[in-house]
Amino acid sequence: MSRTNLIVVLLVVLLGSAAESARILVFFCQTARSHHIVFQPVIRELALRGHEVDYYTHVPLKDPPKNLNQIVFPHLEQSMKVMEEMSMVEWGQMPKVPLEVFMRTAGLELPGLDCHNFPEVKELLSSDKKYDMVIGEFFFYVEHFAYLIHRFDALGVAFSSNPDMSWLNEMSGLPDNPAYMSNFLSDFPGRMSFFERVKNTVMSTIVKAIDVYYVKTRLQSVADEHLRYEGWESRRSIFQEASDLALILTNSHHSLGYPSPTAPHVKGIMGTNVAENPKPLPKDIQDFMDSAEHGVVYLSWGSMLSVKELRNLGGYDPFVKIFGSLKQKVIWKWTSWSGEEPPVLPNIMFSKWLPQQSILAHNKTKLFITHSGLGGMGEAITYGVPMIGIPVFGDQFRNTKFMSSVGFGIGIDVFNMTEASLSWAINEVLTNPRYKEEAERRSLIFKDRPMKPVDEAVYWIEYVLRHGKVLQPASATMPFYQLYLLDVFAALALTLIVIFVVVKRTIRLLFRFIFNRNGNHGKTKATVSKKTD
Structure with missing residues (x-):
């Protein structure tokens, strides 16, 4: 190949790459780290593949690529301290319907979730920036930020850290069937008894009605007051905007949940946060684990349960006592928003990170x-x-129920962290090989995929960048009365009523005609008889 031809080929490749790169806005108002960690590898990969990404977040990426511009909201620590004071455990124990009302209300009041008030958001709305795609979590009490899609006249893509949300299914155009699909707040199995199906149907209907009410009233009011920009008056309702998406990526996989149908533009990509090659351990942790002759027990509630709350629940002392008697070593993630330092105990390594x-x-x-x-x-x-699952809030109860039912773990009630219950569960899992065997079987299922989760997520994002909303079913944007065939049933009911009325009147007229005719015929016979006499 001549030098001239080589230059031409290189120019074609470079121009092709430039044409395929996109300007992408990623907007995450959620303060919970788990909502960010699951999808951050996808965001990083988009930038590494040449897309220009603006990432609005409470939880920034470490060492971001050069074309990943992070705009960091400043309220994360304040939000976490407030959540500690409010007690996630108490939230988790609330009945499901009051919990949904409380979460919808609290979602607009917790520090950090009121992103519509942030100066960074006001500046974004008034900017002259151009985006080809807007990515965000538009289901978990922040649906109003779907208006960013309208603001920038871009393709909309949603991330969802929860797989089995009735609300997500509703907005994706494939509503739940409560006969076998339960809401993520429920711990019902895939196969339910009659009474479980009754309860699931009632609860799912009420929760969705609450969601509709809050989106159409509270969130709509907030959006109309705070999310204003040139042309905002022409936008549709939040429900319509948040439903009109090109793609929805969910943190789901059938190895860790009950399989259920989804709309064509909903793709499960659980595992995006799992590194192909985990980083080497810090030397102190590596030495600690290598020296554990009988293995290591690892304990972490993430940011869900602080040490302060663990003490209030009566679980701290039983854990310390049981861990002290184990032949295994223990690594314990220490979570304290009040700044309490971990103790120094034999056999246990504490660390804040x-x-x-x-x-x-x-x-x-x-x-x-x-x-x-x-x-x-x-x-x-x-x-x-x-x-061993000790759930605190939200979908954790459902996940623990699944873990126990299929056999790769045991669930414990957060209010039953006694020495007896914890000791039994820990020894049962450590000594009974069936839990390890099922975990390894599930591992094979989890990893048996045509491509890596991050690659699959990026593939579908770039697919809709190329082809638009070709995956979106018509049902995603259909009005409620059409999706549920209310107009069809109303027309059929009206038709049946009309037919019934017509048939009823026809029969009445027919009988009246027959009886009148018979009556007249009888009168004629009587008249003839009299004349003959």
Whole structure:
């Protein structure tokens, strides 16, 4: 190949790459780290593949690529302290319907979730920036930020850190069937008894009605007051904007949940947060684990349960006592928003930060004690580590129920963290091989995929960048009365009523005619008889 031809080929490749790169806005108002960690590898990969990404977040990426511009909201620590004072445990114990009302209300009042008031958001709305795509989590009490799609006249893509949300299914155009699909706040199994189906149907209907009410009233009011920009008056309702998406990526996989149908533009990509090659452990942790002759027990509630709340629940002392008697060593993630320092105890390594994946990937890890968040469960199941789930809030109860029902772990009530219950569960999982065997079987299912989760997520994002909303079913943007065939049923009912009325009147007229005719015929016979006489 001549030098001239080589230059031409290089120019074509470079121009082709430039043409395929896109300007992408990623907007995450959620303060919970778990909502960010699951999808941050996808955001990083988009930037590495040449897309220009603006990332609005409470939880910034470390060492971002040069074309990933991070705009960091400043309220994360304040939000976490408020959540500690409010008690996630108390939230989790609320009945499901009051909990949904409370979460909808609190979602507009917690520090950090009121992003519509942030100067960074006001500046974004009034800017002259151009975007080809807007990515965000538009289902979890922040639906009003779907108006960013309208503001920039861009393709909309949603991330969802929860897989089985009735609200997500409703807005994607494939509503739940409560006969076998339960809301993520429920712990009902895939196969329910009659009374479970009754309860699930009633609860799902009420929760969705609450969602519709709050989106159409509270959130719509907030958006109309705060999310204003040139041309905002022409936009549709929040519900319509948040439903009109090209793609929805969910943190789901059938190895860690009950399989159920989804709309064509909904893709499960759980595992995006699992590194292909976990980073080497820090030397102190590596030495600690390598020296554990009988293995290591790893305990972490993430940011869900602080040490302060663990003490209030009566679980701190039983854990310390049981761990002190184990032949295994223990690594304990220490979470305290008040600044309390961890103690120094034999056999236990405390740390405020831990490289979770690297710990779970170590061959000495025998047990993971967790709050049953999907991110951590996906990491543990990747490496075939059995678990004990102690759920605190939200979908964690459902995840724990699944873990127990299929057999790769045991669930414990957060209010039953007694020495007896904890000791039994820990020893059961450590000594009974069936939990490890099922965890390894699930690991094989989890990893048996045509492509890596991050690659799949980026593939579908770039697919809709190329082709638009070709995956979106008509049902996603259909009005409620059309989707549920209310107009059809009304027309059929009206038709049946008309037919019934017509038939009823026809029969009445027919009988009247027959009776009148018989009556007249009888009168004629009587008249003839009289004349004859």
